[in-house]
């Protein structure tokens with residue numbers, strides 16, 4: 221761990237916020253208070269944070285249906301996001317988008333997305349735009365092991381290569397697309413990065429449950445792409461701690477699998493072991509950070525519950541700017 | 544007669560037809576579920592439970608779990624159909640026609656015509672559609688109006704378990720490509736299903752309720768909404784002739800025109816946005832072919848011209864309701 225204390229605290233705090241946000245949603249969804257389809261990011265926090273800690277608001281990201289972690293890591297406001305998930309008119313998208321469509325262009329977050337594979341081409345366009353601007357900024361698209369099978373992702377990879385767009389394809393391999401195993405659905409010798417390589421990109425691989433691995437890998441990837449070498453791809457091996465959607469019975473998991481990954485592959489536990497082992501932070505400090513994140517999320521939930529509701533008149537607003 | 548859920552009507556028909564006809568092949572995302580996992584095949588059995596047990600019974604050649612590749616799923620359905628198979632390809636959400644439309648529209652729909660009538664493309668493309676789950680703008684849409692306008696496709700929208708069975712059998716026994724639209728909010732609805740090997744021909748509308756004052760036309764989920772409105776109105780002595788079209792292509796024009804001839808007043812209920820939808824289409828047909836029968840302007844109850852919003856209140860306001868239908872009926876009756 222070569223990060224400063226301050227940087228470590230911030231990274232841990234962000235991962236804890238995502239964890240607290242998702243675990244709270246898990247509970248709230250069970251009571252039926254939240255409507256719609258919600259896909260939780262628990263288990264993958266180190267990827268979103270390890271990537272986004274390198275970015276500023278001028279760098280862009282495009283996310284997926286499992287987007288809360290990417291949004292929070294990129295700087296979307298916790299309370300505004302919670303209000304959106306509650307469907308309030310004060311939500312980040314005025315209650316029109318919900319969990320699957322959270323976006324905040326002001327912080328460079330170009331949207332979660334309900335269409336698997338839709339993000340990669342959008343990121344290529346954003347990267348082309350950033351290339352024109354010439355300030356060394358990048359666009360990053362997050363894709364799952366399922367999304368990597370979509371033709372749109374293939375097309376985007378090739379187009380990024382031929383246009384030398386400063387685009388980074390981050391593949392989060394959590395081993396499942398809904399209820400299908402990636403060993404079945406991904407034909408390339410059980411590996412996504414080699415596909416990107418075949419399209420002509422330089423690729424990296426990292427451990428998506430280890431913040432340090434993600435962060436250090438991304439340092440190299442970003443140096444390469446910001447230097448004008450064109451696109452790159454990186455595959456992070458990671459874990460999904462909950463079902464595909466809330467209510468998923470998860471019969472496809474192996475015996476004891478969830479206990480095992482929560483024990484040995486939890487990015488918060490791994491971070492804690494590293495930080496305390498290197499005597500950079502102690503358990504009490506880490507506990508306090510974790511608790512502060514939980515408190516923040518609780519405050520966001522209270523705010524979301526009390527927030528104003530949209531009315532029927534709002535349905536047809538913002539379809540166009542002028543019509 | 545047996546009581547059965549809409550989703551079970553889909554599932555049992557697939558089981559029965561696959562047994563009857565060896566050329567039927569099912570494909571789609573998670574239609575097996577659990578492939579490549581510790582839980583193994585059928586660990587889930589399809590997210591809508593409309594393909595459970597098929598893999599176990601018919602094996603991997605005929606029940607094909609696909610990667611997330613809608614364009615290739617639809618295209619493969621075309622290839623299977625051109626080579627003597629009867630594919631039943633599932634789009635998990637109808638909204639995903641966006642990813643796969645070329646294969647549906649430029650390929651499957653047009654093969655027979657472009658190839659001089661020398662081929663058959665008996666592909667049945669099943670897709671779950673419709674709003675009501677706060678699933679927002681990309682997982683809630685109605686697409687029948689888009690696909691109905693495409694020559695070469697037949698479009699089916701069953702509203703009851705009985706119709707699911709009869710219409711799916713017809714789709715699977717016919718030789719043309721069929722879009723089979725299953726409303727998500729109907730999957731858990733139960734209804735009586737006749738015994739025996741019955742089929743329901745396309746372009747045969749169902750009279751849901753008879754009445755002589757106003758004709759109400761609907762499909763899918765909107766049929767129940769029209770029925771509820773008609774029930775309310777009946778208490779005020781207003782008789783509604785409620786017609787479930789069952790298929791939008793081909794269309795049972797006769798049923799519509801015959802009813803309007805009697806009532807002279809027409810309300811069309813459509814879950815799609817208001818422009819170029821089923822309601823405008825029927826409206827044009829009636830205006831042209833039954834102009835003299837009309838005693839009031841045609842009323843259309845549709846979704847607004849907007850994407851589908853997420854929040855509970857917004858989606859409720861977006862969807863046509865039985866109150867909206869009731870108001871439209873009263874409006875047409877109040878005309879002059």
Ligand SMILES: Cc1ncc(C[n+]2csc(CCOP(=O)(O)OP(=O)(O)O)c2C)c(N)n1
Pocket residue numbers: 284285286334335336337363364365366367368394396397398460464572611613635639642
């Ligand atoms: C075009 C499209 N096809 C299918 C779906 C349904 N769906 C939503 S998420 C998902 C699995 C995605 O798997 P992956 O890319 O690995 O992401 P993960 O869920 O693991 O984060 C599927 C099939 C969709 N939303 N969009």
Ligand SMILES: [Mg+2]
Pocket residue numbers: 364365366392393394395396397398
């Ligand atoms: Mg995955």
